[in-house]
Amino acid sequence: MKRKLLGTLLAGTMAAGLMAGCAVPAAPAAAPAAQPAAEPAGEAAAEAESATEEEASSPASTLDESEEITLNLLGPGLLSSQGETGALDMVTGLETPGYNVIVERWNELHPNVKLHIETAPWDNWQSVVQTAALSGDLDVILHGATLTALVEPLDEYIAADPDFASKIYTTETRRTTDYNDLSIPTTTGVPYTLNAQIAYLDKQIFEDYGVELPDASWTWSDMLSLAEQLTGTDPVTGEQTYGVQVDSMENANNLWFTYGMLASAYDAKVFQYGKTVEDSKVDFTIDKSIAAFQMIRDLGQYCSPQVREGINIAYQLTPDNNTAIRYSQNAFTHFNEAKVMGVEDRFLFLPMPVIEEGEHKGDPSMFKGCNNLAISKSSEHKDWAWEFIKFMVTDEACIQWVIDCGQIPNTPDCLTTLKEVMGDKADSIDLAMSTMADDFSNSTTEYYNNISFGPVTTTLGIVSHDLVNGTITAEDAAAQMQAAVDEYLATK
Numbered sequence: 349m350k351r352k353l354l355g356t357l358l359a360g361t362m363a364a365g366l367m368a369g370c371a372v373p374a375a376p377a378a379a380p381a382a383q384p385a386a387e388p389a390g391e392a393a394a395e396a397e398s399a400t401e402e403e404a405s406s407p408a409s410t411l412d413e414s415e416e417i418t419l420n421l422l423g424p425g426l427l428s429s430q431g432e433t434g435a436l437d438m439v440t441g442l443e444t445p446g447y448n449v450i451v452e453r454w455n456e457l458h459p460n461v462k463l464h465i466e467t468a469p470w471d472n473w474q475s476v477v478q479t480a481a482l483s484g485d486l487d488v489i490l491h492g493a494t495l496t497a498l499v500e501p502l503d504e505y506i507a508a509d510p511d512f513a514s515k516i517y518t519t520e521t522r523r524t525t526d527y528n529d530l531s532i533p534t535t536t537g538v539p540y541t542l543n544a545q546i547a548y549l550d551k552q553i554f555e556d557y558g559v560e561l562p563d564a565s566w567t568w569s570d571m572l573s574l575a576e577q578l579t580g581t582d583p584v585t586g587e588q589t590y591g592v593q594v595d596s597m598e599n600a601n602n603l604w605f606t607y608g609m610l611a612s613a614y615d616a617k618v619f620q621y622g623k624t625v626e627d628s629k630v631d632f633t634i635d636k637s638i639a640a641f642q643m644i645r646d647l648g649q650y651c652s653p654q655v656r657e658g659i660n661i662a663y664q665l666t667p668d669n670n671t672a673i674r675y676s677q678n679a680f681t682h683f684n685e686a687k688v689m690g691v692e693d694r695f696l697f698l699p700m701p702v703i704e705e706g707e708h709k710g711d712p713s714m715f716k717g718c719n720n721l722a723i724s725k726s727s728e729h730k731d732w733a734w735e736f737i738k739f740m741v742t743d744e745a746c747i748q749w750v751i752d753c754g755q756i757p758n759t760p761d762c763l764t765t766l767k768e769v770m771g772d773k774a775d776s777i778d779l780a781m782s783t784m785a786d787d788f789s790n791s792t793t794e795y796y797n798n799i800s801f802g803p804v805t806t807t808l809g810i811v812s813h814d815l816v817n818g819t820i821t822a823e824d825a826a827a828q829m830q831a832a833v834d835e836y837l838a839t840k
Contacts, residue, residue: 354514357721360770365550368494378537383545391419395478402597404475404777409753409760410731411735413458413460413461414460414827415460415461415510416438416460416461416462417460417461417462417729417732418461418462418463418464419461419462419463419464419487419488419729419732419733420431420464420466420480420486420487420488421463421464421465421466421487421488421489421490421736422465422467422468422472422476422477422480422486422488422489422490422707423467423468423473423477423489423490423491423492423767424465424467424468424469424470424490424491425490425491425719425720426463426540426541426719426753426755427447427467427490427719427752428448428467428468428469428490430445430446430447430609430753431444431446431447431467432446432447432465433448437685439664439666439685440664440684440685440688440689441688442685442688442754443750444752444753445463445631445749445753447749448525449745449749450463450740450745450746450749451463451465453743453745453746454736454739457739457743458735459782461732461818463736465777466480467490468677469543470491473491474495474763477489477492477495477498478495478498478575481495481498481724481725481726482726483726484726484728484788485725486724486726486727486738487724487727487729487730487732487733487736488721488722488723488724488727488733488736489537489689489721489722489723489724490645490719490721491537491719491720491722491817492536492537492720492721492722492724493520493522493536493537493720493722494522494536494791494799495722496522496524496526496527496534496536496799497526497537498722498724498725498726499537499722499723499724499725500722500723500724500725500727500730501527501534501535501536502519502535502536502537502538502722502723502734503535506519506535509738511611512738512741512742513571515661515741515742515759515761516538516741516759517542517758517760517781517784518539518542518758518760518788519535519537519538519539520535520536520537520538520539520718520720520722521533521534521535521536521792522534522536522791522792522799523621523792523797523800523802524536524792524799524800525624525625525798526642529622529623529624530621530622530623530624530627530628530800531559531622531623533792534704536663536722537721538696538718538720538721538722538737538741538745538755538758539719539720539721539741539756539758540718540719540720540721540737540740540741540758541718541719541750541755541756541757542716542717542718542756542758542779542781543677543678543679543711543716543717543718543755543759544677544679544680544699544700544712544715544716544777544781544784544817545595545605545675545676545677545700545712545715545716545717545780546607546675546676546677546697546698546700546776546777546780547571547673547674547697547698547699547700547701547776548665548673548674548675548676548679548682548695548696548697548698548700549561549562549672549673549674549695549696549697549698550671550672550673550695551694551695551696552694553589553669553670553671553672554576554578554672556582556583556585557577557578557582557583558583558699559574559577559578559644561696562574562698564698564699564702564712564776564779565702565710565792565813566698566701566702566781567701567702567704568610568613568643568701568704568713570701571592571647571701572590572646572647572650573641573648574592574672574673575591575592575647575649575672575673576591576649576650577591578590578591578672578673579591579649579672586803587670588669588670589670589671590652590655590670590671590672590674591650591671592647592650592651592671592673592674593651593652593655593661593671593673593674593675593732594606594644594647594651594655594670594677594816595675596673596676597602597651597656597658597661597813597816598658598659598661599681600806600809600810600813601807602809602812603632603809603812604798604805604808604809604812605715606644606647606812607640607641607796607808607812608714608715608793608795608796609700609713609714609715610639610640610643610713611636611637611795611796612703612708612715612793612795613640613701613702613703613704613705613706613713614636614637614639614640614705614712615636615703615704615705615706616634616636616637616795617636617794617795618630618631618632618634618637618794618795618796619793619795619796619797619801620794625800625801625837625840626837626840628800629802630801630830630833630837631830632829632830632833633801633826633827633830636705638822638823638825638826639822641811641815641822641823641825641826642822644812644816644822644825645815645816645818645820645821645822645825646817648815648816648817648818649818652670652671655816656816656817658813663676663678663682664682664685664686664689665685665686665689665691665692665694665695666685666686666691667689667690667691669691669694673746675700677715677716677717678754678755679697679756679776679777680751680754680755680756680766680770681754681755683697683730683769683770683773684754687789692773694782696802697770697773697775697776697777698776699712699779699780700712700715700778700780701713701752708783708785711783711784711785712779712780713782714784714785714788714795715788716781716784718758719755720757720758721736721737721740721741723737723770741757741758741759742759747759747761747762747770751764751765751766756777760782762783763777763778763781801833801836801837801838802832802833802835802836803832803836804829804832804833806832807828807829807832808829810828811824811825811828811829812825
């Protein structure tokens, strides 16, 4: 992976298209050259037929605005949580808009193409989507980039539309034999929101304890040291405080976030990809991976009982906050919550601790969450599905809707708006987004994979929970992860 530089995104996308054998629009023609000799009629006809077939199969086909069709969307994510008419946060009283805003804007542009949006809860979304995709009545899969067997590869679409590629931060890529061998990442979706992990430090707690605030160059060891210093009885208020809140402890599917960031920080390259799963090597027992597990265990000592148990966890930044360091993906949402509560100045927003080894040394530890869009393989309207994806990501009304929902759009232009609203708190988001490695908005990297190696996610959720609670050692965690992978590979 190489560092993402926004100025080279277009060139990188076009290069990827060329390597994949995709058509990239040609440069403007030069002055006409001398005409070649006429070809035999049979050869000319064959070439014309071949060109016609290629044009018909191209993802950049012409849209028929007069055709009346219905575009079916299904899945979880922001559209689902907002619903058609909007949502109300019962803690803060914040109201956010529904996806009716999206539908109304789309209808203005494409009145003959109707959107049918059906949402799905997270607990069974994959089975719901799979049933719909197999029935053939599904065009756009919400958060579908992970479902590689069900979605259309998008590399050709991206390569054929360089203007779109220049307007976004990143795409979703996966390593899967559903398209290529595992050594070749494939674009499976495009995010319409993109949220880097950000840390929120309670300046009041730091001041009460007389502890100096860190800056963006802090390390995970710094976080651990601070957590230890800030756990105890607050010298000013007399209230119990806790040093850190490990993210997503109540969500087993997301407990791997912290390990993934630590693996990137320590350059723990657990996965070495071959052409197939069987050809690949996986080793969770390497020293750097064990160090990542050890840090999770160490941080767990300074979490509240609620965090360790995974129940009744407070995520909002409120006046009665009792945790010195929190972190999560939802920086803009948390800023809006804090602002409603009148405590936005109480919290320092920082990017996650820096990467300490490897080619990305000095950048924030890498992790982005997202809400993405993918094209169903079974769709009969793939060209319109692609048009909707581009619309959802780049249309000004859609970008504003994402911001109004407290999320960060997948476009660098949004940072101007964020800085106008958040001030210098947006700097941490800017740094995290602009330094994130190419193609890291995915779940199949050298550090982590939840697509191709069996029960990795499930087992990692279990061992992370046990590490935070101190019931297993880092070595135990690594051994359990390795055993799960080895057992899976033995069936291949």
